[in-house]
Structures are given as C-alpha cells and as structure tokens.
Amino acid sequence: MKTLKVLAPLAMLAAASLSLSSCQEKANVEVKNEVSETTINQIKALGFTAAGAQKVEGGVLVEGDILLTNEMLASKPDYSMLRVGQDEQYRTTNLVTGLPRTITIRVSTSLPSAYVTATDELIRRYNAQNLRLRFSRVTSGGNIVMNAAPSGSGYLASAGFPSGGNPYGSVSVNVGAIGTANATTYIATILAHEVGHCIGFRHTDYMSRQYSCGGSAVNEGASTVGAVYIPGTPSGPDPNSWMLACIGSGGNRPFNSNDVTALNYVY
Numbered sequence: 001m002k003t004l005k006v007l008a009p010l011a012m013l014a015a016a017s018l019s020l021s022s023c024q025e026k027a028n029v030e031v032k033n034e035v036s037e038t039t040i041n042q043i044k045a046l047g048f049t050a051a052g053a054q055k056v057e058g059g060v061l062v063e064g065d066i067l068l069t070n071e072m073l074a075s076k077p078d079y080s081m082l083r084v085g086q087d088e089q090y091r092t093t094n095l096v097t098g099l100p101r102t103i104t105i106r107v108s109t110s111l112p113s114a115y116v117t118a119t120d121e122l123i124r125r126y127n128a129q130n131l132r133l134r135f136s137r138v139t140s141g142g143n144i145v146m147n148a149a150p151s152g153s154g155y156l157a158s159a160g161f162p163s164g165g166n167p168y169g170s171v172s173v174n175v176g177a178i179g180t181a182n183a184t185t186y187i188a189t190i191l192a193h194e195v196g197h198c199i200g201f202r203h204t205d206y207m208s209r210q211y212s213c214g215g216s217a218v219n220e221g222a223s224t225v226g227a228v229y230i231p232g233t234p235s236g237p238d239p240n241s242w243m244l245a246c247i248g249s250g251g252n253r254p255f256n257s258n259d260v261t262a263l264n265y266v267y
Contacts, residue, residue: 097165106142118187185252
C-alpha cells in the first residue's frame with residue numbers, strides 16, 4: 001500500500017505535466033494561426049472585413065472563400081471605388097487585362113470526373129455571353145487550375161483576385177463537402193462563382209452578407225478600395241446572382257440578367 005501511495009502522486013504529476021504540455025502546444029498553435037494586427041489593418045485597407053479571417057498557405061482567407069495573397073496584402077491600390085450601396089454588383093480594383101483574351105482552365109487529375117463536367121458547364125455559361133474574355137479547358141498548363149483543397153478545409157471552395165492583369169491562378173475545391181452530384185448545376189455554380197473571383201468580381205451581397213448566408217448582418221468592409229460599383233446593376237436585393245456569398249446544398253445559379261449586365265460592363 002505504501003508503494004501504491006508513492007506511485008499514485010507520481011502518476012498524477014506525470015498526467016498533469018502532459019496536460020500542461022498539451023495546453024502549451026495548443027496555445028502555441030493558436031498564436032501561430034492568429035491573424036496579426038498588421039494583417040488585419042492590411043485586410044481593412046483593401047476593403048475587406050477582417051472578421052473570421054484565417055491564415056492559410058500563401059496569405060489570408062477572408063469573407064469565407066476569398067484568398068488575399070501576401071503580395072496583395074502588401075499592395076496599396078492607388079484609386080478609389082466609384083460608389084458603395086446596399087446590394088449592387090461589385091468588382092475589385094484588379095481586373096484581367098489584354099482583352100480580347102482566352103483564359104485556359106485545367107482540372108487537376110486529383111479531382112473526380114464530375115468536376116471536369118462542371119468546368120465544361122461553367123465555361124459554356126461564360127462563353128455564351130460573348131464577352132471579350134473567353135474560356136477554354138485544357139489538360140496541361142492552364143491559367144486557372146482547379147485543385148483539391150487541403151484536408152480539413154472549412155469552405156466549399158476558395159479563390160483569389162487578379163494580379164498584374166492576369167486571373168488568379170487556382171481554385172481550391174473541397175470535394176468532401178461538395179460531393180459529386182449535380183455536376184452541371186450545383187458544382188458548376190460553385191466553380192463559376194470562384195472563377196468570378198479569379199477574374200475580379202466580389203460578392204453581390206457585399207454590403208449585407210446575411211442576405212445569402214443567414215445569421216446576423218455582416219458588412220464585408222467599406223474601405224476606399226477593393227469594391228467598385230458596377231453601373232447598371234440593381235440597388236435592391238438580388239436573390240439569384242451567381243456571386244452571392246453563400247449557396248444552399250444542391251442550388252443552381254446560372255447568370256441572371258443583372259449578372260449579364262455586370263459581366264458585359266466589365267468584360
């Protein structure tokens with residue numbers, strides 16, 4: 001019994017030490033992944049909300065699905081937005097240049113065939129608008145590459161914005177969350193949305209994100225850069241836009257008339 005009394009406190013001490021070590025490790029991870037005050041200020045300066053921002057490889061994920069690269073965070077756009085309203089269509093200060101131009105899209109072999117089908121549909125949707133910016137799917141190279149998102153990602157898909165007159169080069173796709181059903185509707189809508197970001201479009205419900213996502217009102221930021229109002233688009237709610245921030249499972253949002261106006265104005 002005496003021996004047991006001695007061992008018991010030692011075991012408890014070891015367990016306590018392990019617990020402390022685990023807590024310290026968790027704290028270190030939290031600090032490592034924390035978005036710094038400097039980065040928060042950079043996010044706001046670009047016209048985005050810092051609420052819910054996450055550090056990811058290569059930059060910071062904001063507004064649920066938009067990657068702001070380290071290069072973009074460090075940049076200082078030199079002109080202001082034209083107007084901020086309630087629910088109009090918006091683009092960023094960065095667009096694809098060198099028009100007319102064809103943008104090539106490649107689907108990584110790590111993605112199921114449903115994503116090839118979905119990509120072909122999104123290309124059909126864009127090209128049907130006869131824009132100065134056209135799209136084509138390729139099997140090697142590609143200006144935009146559809147890739148599998150890292151394991152454990154908390155989003156359906158994510159992408160960034162143009163840089164140097166070129167589209168953002170990749171779309172990260174969370175196959176586990178999206179699945180493979182409804183390739184020409186649901187998946188095509190998600191991928192078309194992300195390609196919209198790649199060529200410079202922001203969320204339609206930029207100023208009132210709860211409109212499509214539910215919950216409390218979230219303003220994605222109203223700085224003097226990063227959100228350029230597109231003339232001719234509505235000032236009221238637009239329930240079917242392809243660039244709404246959130247989409248219900250199985251939903252389908254081909255371009256509506258306001259989306260067509262926005263696409264034709266920009267491209």
